[in-house]
Amino acid sequence: MTITDETIEYVAALAKLELNGEEKEKAKKDLGSILEYMDTMNELDTKNIEPMSHVFPIRNVFREDIVVNEPNRDTLLSNAPASKDGCFMVPKTVE
Numbered sequence: 001m002t003i004t005d006e007t008i009e010y011v012a013a014l015a016k017l018e019l020n021g022e023e024k025e026k027a028k029k030d031l032g033s034i035l036e037y038m039d040t041m042n043e044l045d046t047k048n049i050e051p052m053s054h055v056f057p058i059r060n061v062f063r064e065d066i067v068v069n070e071p072n073r074d075t076l077l078s079n080a081p082a083s084k085d086g087c088f089m090v091p092k093t094v095e
Contacts, residue, residue: 003032008024
C-alpha cells in the first residue's frame with residue numbers, strides 16, 4: 001500500500017493536526033516504513049504460536065482471602081474508650 005498525500009491529510013484531520021509540507025513528507029515516509037515493517041511481520045510463520053495478551057506470563061500475586069479469626073464483639077469493644085449496648089460510643093458531632 002502506498003501512502004498518498006490524501007491519506008496523510010485524512011490521518012492528520014483525524015488526529016486534529018495541522019501539518020506543513022515538510023511534516024507531511026516526513027509523516028508519509030514514517031507511515032510507509034511502518035507499513036513495510038508490517039509486511040515483514042506478516043511473512044513470519046505463526047501457525048504454532050499461541051495468542052497471548054502479554055509478553056510475560058501473568059499470575060495473581062495476591063494471597064487468598066481466608067478468614068483466620070472471627071471478630072469477637074467483646075474483644076473489639078474492650079479497646080474502645082466508651083461503649084453502649086454493644087456499640088462504640090463517639091462524641092456527638094451535630095447538635
